[in-house]
Amino acid sequence: MTVHEDMTDDYLLELENVSYSYRTRRAVNEVSLGIRRGEAFGLLGPNGAGKTTLISCIAGLLQNWSGSMEFDGQPFTPAHKASDRYQIGFVPQELAIYPNLSAEENLLFFGRLVGLRGEKLRKSVADNLDLAGLTERRHDLVRTYSGGMQRRLNLTSGLLHSPSLLLLDEPTVGVDPQSRNHIFECLRHMRDAGHTLIYTTHYMEEVQRLCDRIAIMHQGQIVALGAHSELAISIGNPQANLEEVFLHLTGRSLRDE
């Protein structure tokens, strides 16, 4: 299925034929898409579809991808340019925080890495502790936190410098509905404040609630792109919920490759 984009769109990030292979395995295959300024963009796909790989290319973790990216109309090579990485807040799929530091120490450390100092740093850390709901336990070591608390810290560790583009790789796995709601409110807050979000998850209702547009990825390719209603129409069932669209497009058998 080919996706046609409105050429007048105001894109913050544009990918053109981006591909990436791990040795012989092609994980991302000729992906072209544009992310609009200020939108929440949902990236769905079965396990192994290539979501994390695609996000890693954008976050500058992988450098040997082919194709091209543009950010704000400028060539974008985050693996090679620190200033390109500065545009991005990356929240990895796995917990990437230091268990032997407190929440506050973690945030102070990551804040310094993005160049915050002094009062700015303190304020940002306090805001983000608040956002994560960890102000009270900010001096406790992270390894004494519950899974949900660690997730919330993992999320806010990527937001300290208020980057214009947020890459969120499954920020809500393994958390209870309360924490999930909390994270959700954070993200909605970020979007309303003008940040652009790329969001991957396996929870369809999250995407339905948060995202303006959705891309469905399958075996390294984007197989559908648009608002929920557009996707439902494209599979010939305007009443279909997102899960039905997803299963229709990616098949019902186990997808793990």
Next chain:
Amino acid sequence: MSFLTAAFSLAGKDWRGFYRDRTALTLSLLVPITMVTVFGWIMAYAFGGSGGMPRVELHVIDAENTSDSRRFVERLKTNDMLKVRIATHEEHTETVAVAWDRAKRLIQEGDAHHVLVIGKEVATVPKQATEDSMAEWLSHLRLARDPGREMEDRILQVVMLQVRVQEQGPGLLMQGFENLLSDSGMRQENIDSIHGWMANISRTVETFAQESDQNFPSDKASRSQDDERQAGLVKENQVPSNTKPGSEDDQSMGINEVLQIINRMVPLATEDIIPPGRRKQVTYQQAQSVCGMTVMMLLFALTSCGNVLLQERESGTLRRLFSQPISRYAVLLGKFIFVFWVGILQMSILFIYGEWMFSIGLFRDLPSLIIQSITLIAAAGAFGVFLAAISRSSRQAESLATLLILILAALGGCWFPLQLMTLPPVLDAICRSTMTYWAMTGYQSLLWNQLPWYSTSTLTALGWQWVWFLAMTALAIYFFRQNYCRG
């Protein structure tokens, strides 16, 4: 599942994981094999390569330059227990007094630990009344020695005895023991019967030795030691007559008694030269083992700290770091700095504790100590980061670290003093190329020889450690790029 089934399933799971990490597996099998090999090798050379005694470095200044003196030097050179270094003035223009001053300086500056000066005027020992020419010759010799080198000193005494026996035959030994026996109160007829008995044994051994291996002059040495030992036994077993019962401890002959006998047979004018500032109670062996353990422990500590790089990768935090607007090399440099701090902390604690415990004057020359320590910490830290950069898992890194550190420690002389070994040129070169060897040399010249950091030998040691630092850093960067920055 039953208790045992569960336990075995767990063991099986771990075994599979162990088996799957091929590199770690190979390494953990390789460690014991390599250890045995390296130590077997080193140990063999530590004791002369063919089961003999370790070699002692003896500097010789022949200020006499007569045919006798030259013949004597030649005889020393052929001795298996000695590494003779000729320090004679090139044109033989030195007077004995000047030569003696130079000998003392050699020891004070740590370039030698035993210097033998040959020259008639040095005689301080009265000529022995006996008719033997050897005793007369001994009065031409004077030995300057570093009193901290006890082990070498003992070996040297044995050598002198050996030289004398070579000159005069085993009769001398017999005479020495008979004197001893009579001193300890044995009646003359008992001594005579022992004499007859010993003569028989000695004849048998002689015949046997001549038939089996005429080509090994060193055998004479071990044979004379055997004789000694036998004599010791004789004393223990057959001379209880005059001693009080129940005081058996007094009868056994310790090494000091043996040395006394030897000393009596080979009287040699000897003077202890203590380098300025050294505290007397520390022996070379103590200093050596303290340095050795310090160096080895530092390597272990710093390689395990280098593992933080692998831990970052294994815990996923490295991905977050790499997505930050910082250079990836900043991450690598961060690890260097961390390891360096740990090294400084460890060294400081160790030295402060060591000084408090043994008061061996560690802080006598603080700048030199700091320069040497920082150099070693840099080299060892770079080594630790390098290991982390080439390894794929922290387990792999740990096995590799154990393997390499133990080898480096053995080759560098952290465990056995290399000075006592006669290494074939290849092994010698290998030993000299290790960072541990130069670290040991650096600390030894500082703590033992009391040399400042700008002395030639310390500078050489420092230089080689910096070479190691640079090489390890270059390799760490290279493998960091290969293993962490690709993809």
